[in-house]
Amino acid sequence: MKIKALKKLISNPELLDKKIRYFEKKRIIQKLSVDKDKIKGHIEKSEHNLKFVTDNLKLEHYDWCITGCYYSIYQSALALINARESNSKNHDATLCLLAKNYYKEGITQEDIELLNNCFINYQDLLLYVHSKDKREEATYSTKYVFDKSKVEELRQKTIEFVNKAKDILKE
Secondary structure, three states: OOOOHHHHHOHHHHHHHHHHHHHHHHOEEEOOOEEEEEHHHHHHHHHHHHHHHHHHHOOOOOOHHHHHHHHHHHHHEEEHHOOOOOOEOOOHHHHHHHHHHOOOOHHHHHHHHEEEEOOOOOOHHHHHHHHHHHHHHHHOOOOOOOOHHHHHHHHHHHHHHHHHHHHHHHH
């Protein structure tokens, strides 16, 4: 999903709901009951992917680090949407469900602290989009040389996202 499309969706709840209904009609989004073992499995997979990233940083396989960061974020996102009784078979549908269930525009930092980090922010949504774009570049292009500092920055942001997801899921 392009950032412009994301901005349009989160600024227009009716449009976001319409997009989610479209994904539901196509059975890309499905309702399910909460399965704590499945949620735990997504978080464990996310952490496993982060270990993969750390190991590959040492080997200087930065393209695979980018891919691992994205999938770590994606697994955490799946855990979050599963906790809200949904499942998704599509990256954009997952992003829509994250926006619908966890993004609250206008919530202040104070509100967030009061609610014990129960929401993700716009930067978290952008991280999802950017990491997917980078993952596609790393996976599908012939490019395999990436800037180590940029990869490390992505790894740190990924760790923050995974930790935020775990905090939200504790609630």
